[in-house]
Amino acid sequence: MHPVEMLFDALLLLSMVVLAWQGVHARNLFRAVVSFMMFGLLTAVAWVRLEAPDIALAEAALGAGLTGALLLATLGRLDQGGRATRLRTTFMRFSLPWMALGLAGTTLLLAVTLALPAPGLDEAVLRAMPAAGVDSPVTAVLLNFRAWDTLLEIAVMLLAVVALWSLGQDVLASTPRLPAPALPALVRLLFPLFLLSTFYLLWRGGHGPGGAFPAGALLAAGLVLALLAGARVPERMTGAPLRCALAAGLLAFLMVAVGVMADRGVFFAYPPQHAPILIAMVEIAAGLSIGVMLTALFLGGEPTDVEGGPS
């Protein structure tokens, strides 16, 4: 590796570690949250350095963007009593043994890691690629070879939305509209671009970095920005249409998975000649649904109408 690249990596990782420490232990909670958001942004850069553009796209939109918005919204709803109180421990009796154990564990892990056989599953994936129906290996793993994992993950997200809705009102019910005239105008300009990029990423997912997750994350970022600028969920949309949009990804996924059982009787065994169109359908439904679900997670409760009562 080139020494300059090595230096860049070292600086990047060092800043990540320092920001992570600040993100947990900064004296002021607001400072901690902002440090954590910067940590998320640097993590996205680290993914680029590790040649993982799909993850970098998702991390930049989710890890730094949406998690940050979520944390700041929560901070606004909490009482400002968050001093950096820590559990009091005696260094010699408590910390020292654990530090020694941690160091031993890390050393062991490093030794095991360096002794790992070099080829992972990349060759197996490469061999199966002709039957996958898409050109991008990451999308092939997500929506074909390990589609079961992705299905369950979308179910987990839906479950999280249901859990939040059962906890109380949305965040917008307790926050006043921003009196900034520039933001709504900017959002009106930017929102079509967000939609365009979402569909570009969905289309691109078949043959390169992109796909349902980054596309959904981008859609959610656009929607959250619109909500922050004063847009509200229209009243006629909060009932059945919103619930359908939330469930669409999981339902489409399940329908395709059960539908292909007619051919060979195996869950998720796409018939190879129809695989591209089926995966594209699942990807579009999942991407849009992920976008709506992430926005619902940001809202943190069932959307309410202007009067404040649940609709």
Next chain:
Amino acid sequence: MSLPPGTLFLLAAALLFAIGAHGLVTCRHLLRKVLALNVATTGVFLLLVTLGRSGTAVDPVPHAMVLTGIVVALSTTAVALGLIVRLQRQRP
């Protein structure tokens, strides 16, 4: 330098996990615990992807796992934050 490729990333992953696990145990404030949990998961993701890179080609399986993991981590965070807000409302 004769370091094997990815050593720096592995070390950073271990440190991040340690910071997260330590914060999860020692912090009193629940929001800090959520932040610590997120730092620890980032450490795990970093480890997975770095390991997937040690072969000749880039292994897409850890990438897919981490993509899934990021979304699940976000869902966990959202529910945890919702619970924290609810908990504080309940207290007098």
